[in-house]
Amino acid sequence: MVTPYTDADAVALLHRHGINPTTQRVMITRVLFERGVHMAADDVFRIVNADDNQVSKATVYNTLGLLAEKGAIRQVIADPVKVFYDPNTSPHHHLYDEGTGELTDIDAIDVNVTGLPPLPLGASLQGVDVIVRFRQKK
Amino acid sequence: MVTPYTDADAVALLHRHGINPTTQRVMITRVLFERGVHMAADDVFRIVNADDNQVSKATVYNTLGLLAEKGAIRQVIADPVKVFYDPNTSPHHHLYDEGTGELTDIDAIDVNVTGLPPLPLGASLQGVDVIVRFRQKK
């Protein structure tokens, strides 16, 4: 499903995270937030360039890295081969199909993680990832 | 810390998982289980070849993959760049330092994950990974 997400929305989001909203960054942001689902860098690259726009691979990688670093999106490490980028930054978890490499969301509403130990001194928590890995029975 | 872990222990472990215990496989198994900590394939490769033994990179990768597939060790996907292999297959979770890439264990004894949704039909659970990501304050 494609949620309405305008250039103005993207610009606002970028500003909110202290990122200079250039043409390419806005395009990349829109691709992610319109669809609202995590994708790999390569997916973003392909989609951005689908409708004749031109954004280089380097810019896609750099921008995704920047967005993640600034907290506008979230990196999801679940696949041994590639990183997913998730526009959903609210607490939620992931279901990972080891057969297909497909990643889907689990709402965090009902999920509770308790009993975690305290962090090392001077450390700031970046997030708690819960990844449920499954495989289709053959 | 290096726990006593003999060739015979390694052979027994391999047998238990239906793996033919060849010289190289025993060496690799010992490296992991003596130290008892997760390491990347490259670490294993370096250690195995440290004391003049000769095991090729391909064999290290193949063996680690085989051990993981057979359930003798566990793959940990926490670093965007490389896969860790963990000789500890009992339930436990991980603390990941985004700055250094260092991975440490969290006992699962006190950790509880509740409220997970049911799996898709015909799926078998491979595991639930909890990864606590932190970063040193600068």
Place this chain on the structure above:
DNA sequence: CTTAATGCAAAGGCTTTGCAGAGAC
């Protein structure tokens, strides 16, 4: 002798980097 495992080197996929050119203010 037959089957399985190993080693080497090359290839592959994802990501990062260096640097020149283009764009923004």
Place this chain on the structure above:
DNA sequence: GTCTCTGCAAAGCCTTTGCATTAAG
């Protein structure tokens, strides 16, 4: 004019693969 961003291509890193060689029973 200065500073930032972009694009291209090359390089980097981890991992896999193909195939000939070697070991095992």
